[in-house]
Amino acid sequence: MAQYELNFHDYWRIVTKRKLVIALTAVSVLGSAIVFTNLQTPVYQAAATVKVEPSLVIEGVSSPDQSGWDSVTALNTEVKIIKSTLMATRTAIKLGLIDSNTTEEQKAVFVGAIQGKVAAERVGETNLILISAESSDPVETAKLANATAQVYIEKGIEDRNRRASDMRKFVETQLADAERKLKKSEDAVRMYTENSGAKGVGGYLTQHLMELETRKANLEKQYTEQHPEVRKLKEEINRTEDQMKQLPAEELEYARLDREVKINEELYTLLAKRYKEAQISEADRVQSAFIVTPAVEPKSPVKPNRTVNTAVGAFIGVFLGFVLALIIENLDTSIGTIEDMEKYLNLPVLGVIPHVEPDAKQKAWLAKSTPKEQRLNMLRSKLIVFHPAKSAFAESYNTLRTNMKFTALKEGKKVLTFTSAGISEGKTITTANFAITAAQSGMKTLLVETDLRRPSLHMIFGLSREPGFSDCIIGTRKWQDVVRRTTDFLLSDLGAEKILSFPGIENLNLMTSGPMVANPMDLLSSAEFSRLIKEFSANYDLVVLDCPPILMFADAMITGTHTDGTIIVYQVGRMARYALKRAKDQLINVKVPVQGVILNNVRTSEISTDYGYGYNYSYKYYSKENEASR
Numbered sequence: 001m002a003q004y005e006l007n008f009h010d011y012w013r014i015v016t017k018r019k020l021v022i023a024l025t026a027v028s029v030l031g032s033a034i035v036f037t038n039l040q041t042p043v044y045q046a047a048a049t050v051k052v053e054p055s056l057v058i059e060g061v062s063s064p065d066q067s068g069w070d071s072v073t074a075l076n077t078e079v080k081i082i083k084s085t086l087m088a089t090r091t092a093i094k095l096g097l098i099d100s101n102t103t104e105e106q107k108a109v110f111v112g113a114i115q116g117k118v119a120a121e122r123v124g125e126t127n128l129i130l131i132s133a134e135s136s137d138p139v140e141t142a143k144l145a146n147a148t149a150q151v152y153i154e155k156g157i158e159d160r161n162r163r164a165s166d167m168r169k170f171v172e173t174q175l176a177d178a179e180r181k182l183k184k185s186e187d188a189v190r191m192y193t194e195n196s197g198a199k200g201v202g203g204y205l206t207q208h209l210m211e212l213e214t215r216k217a218n219l220e221k222q223y224t225e226q227h228p229e230v231r232k233l234k235e236e237i238n239r240t241e242d243q244m245k246q247l248p249a250e251e252l253e254y255a256r257l258d259r260e261v262k263i264n265e266e267l268y269t270l271l272a273k274r275y276k277e278a279q280i281s282e283a284d285r286v287q288s289a290f291i292v293t294p295a296v297e298p299k300s301p302v303k304p305n306r307t308v309n310t311a312v313g314a315f316i317g318v319f320l321g322f323v324l325a326l327i328i329e330n331l332d333t334s335i336g337t338i339e340d341m342e343k344y345l346n347l348p349v350l351g352v353i354p355h356v357e358p359d360a361k362q363k364a365w366l367a368k369s370t371p372k373e374q375r376l377n378m379l380r381s382k383l384i385v386f387h388p389a390k391s392a393f394a395e396s397y398n399t400l401r402t403n404m405k406f407t408a409l410k411e412g413k414k415v416l417t418f419t420s421a422g423i424s425e426g427k428t429i430t431t432a433n434f435a436i437t438a439a440q441s442g443m444k445t446l447l448v449e450t451d452l453r454r455p456s457l458h459m460i461f462g463l464s465r466e467p468g469f470s471d472c473i474i475g476t477r478k479w480q481d482v483v484r485r486t487t488d489f490l491l492s493d494l495g496a497e498k499i500l501s502f503p504g505i506e507n508l509n510l511m512t513s514g515p516m517v518a519n520p521m522d523l524l525s526s527a528e529f530s531r532l533i534k535e536f537s538a539n540y541d542l543v544v545l546d547c548p549p550i551l552m553f554a555d556a557m558i559t560g561t562h563t564d565g566t567i568i569v570y571q572v573g574r575m576a577r578y579a580l581k582r583a584k585d586q587l588i589n590v591k592v593p594v595q596g597v598i599l600n601n602v603r604t605s606e607i608s609t610d611y612g613y614g615y616n617y618s619y620k621y622y623s624k625e626n627e628a629s630r
Helices: 008-017 019-039 071-082 085-094 104-117 138-196 201-220 228-246 249-283 306-331 338-345 360-367 371-380 392-405 427-440 469-474 486-490 496-500 520-524 527-539 555-560 577-589 624-629
Strands: 044-052 118-122 128-135 289-293 349-354 415-420 445-449 508-511 542-546 565-571 594-602
Touching: 008 019, 008 306, 019 306, 044 071, 044 138, 071 085, 071 118, 071 128, 071 138, 085 104, 085 138, 104 118, 104 128, 104 138, 118 138, 128 138, 138 249, 138 289, 201 228, 201 249, 338 349, 338 577, 338 594, 349 392, 392 427, 392 594, 415 427, 415 527, 415 555, 427 445, 427 508, 427 542, 427 565, 427 594, 445 527, 469 520, 469 527, 486 496, 486 508, 520 527, 520 555, 527 542, 555 577, 565 577, 577 594
Parallel strands: 349 594, 415 542, 415 565, 445 508, 445 542, 565 594
Antiparallel strands: 044 128, 044 289, 118 128
């Protein structure tokens, strides 16, 4: 089977052909989006902006890792704290949702609801945190965001004060211990001095030695050991050490006790200073965060976004409609372009007959018909005698006739079989219009109703079925006696006015089917049928046979073997391409010369016009008067 690549024009053809599918899908999806949006509960959002300060640091008391403040880590931690269960619980208490009488199950429900409504995030690279709340109640939304921000600030104050209190208590304990040690060391010096009589020379030398060691250490940072100042200090240190070695044991012990007193004094002084600082910090309720922008009651919901939902629904609807159109087009087994037809069947397209709608007069005529007559009258309204001679519908048959002269009727061929793959493809009306057009061109034409299964040609022309074609084959009548001519047309149900208004109708003869027979195939296979075809050919310029559909009956295959060519009428979109291919193959298998295909009842959206067979169905002719007025 031939495969074809789609180009832009093919896609456009699909869109125009399946525009109803695309429109219905788009409207359905858009309507669903609108209904879904309207059914959603409106969600409002309010947000409060909070500025976070660095952590509290007390010099000399805080740990080294508290002296620095990593903003990224700290703010990420604060965001987690705001969304924690503890914060949600305190917010619920502040809003009065829970109290001491609330059960644990109820608390869990309220806390979970608040956690689901509250969100927090850092604002860019700043020290700001955005605390937002979402709810179906705009008043509740603003209250929840502000309450969460206030609870967060209060918790920050409590945390800082708790740390300051802990620091004050720690320093107070250490200060009391240092005071006891200082008093104990002072008492030890006093008692030792009273008992030993030491004067504190050792203490002086010890203090002097420590000062020398300090000075020496500072000089060694700048100079080498060979520097004169460094060497001088070393010599003085050695002399001081020698002096201390010459002191009695009482002076050495006194120096030790005195050194311990000084150490305890320094520690006590330091702790006393820190204790005062801790007391000041504890008394000062320092905030760790401030509300920069409080939450206000929202005026409109953030969800659902009607504009976005509508736009998305429209886009998805059109997209799904196009996809569905492509799927339907892919599943459609009919043939969509003339090029497809010719490649697929390896047959030429002889003509394209456009779809026509009844005009106002025809609609009024049809409206007067009974339901039983309407189908027949609808077919009859498609005869070209009911259409202007220069209408697009009539011109399509003129084009068909011209194409047939250069293909099916060339080289003396004059007997043609018209058939179709299936029923209701417009085969009979196409055959009749072609015969009328040929007669109008001056060709003496015989139209034969060889459909002995479900004949309808005689009904379209408003003639009686008997006598006719079957009588001639059986031998009860001569064909010259059963042929209907202009006089019969004038007396038919078509009306004399329509017949007379169409020139060339005198060149058309019609042979109806005649009485029904038990086995039409026996008649078509008989020698009499072959003889009749030869006589028809000898007496007419063109003989057109209307046969039953190929896939239902074998009549067309038998008839085709006696004629010069067979034409297949195909209604685009009605029969599957496989059925059409099968019909053509059946004819070829029995050596029937298939001349081509006629595309019938074609709408402009059903077939491409880019392959040399384009028809502008809205083309208008102008009279001389109209041309002059243009």
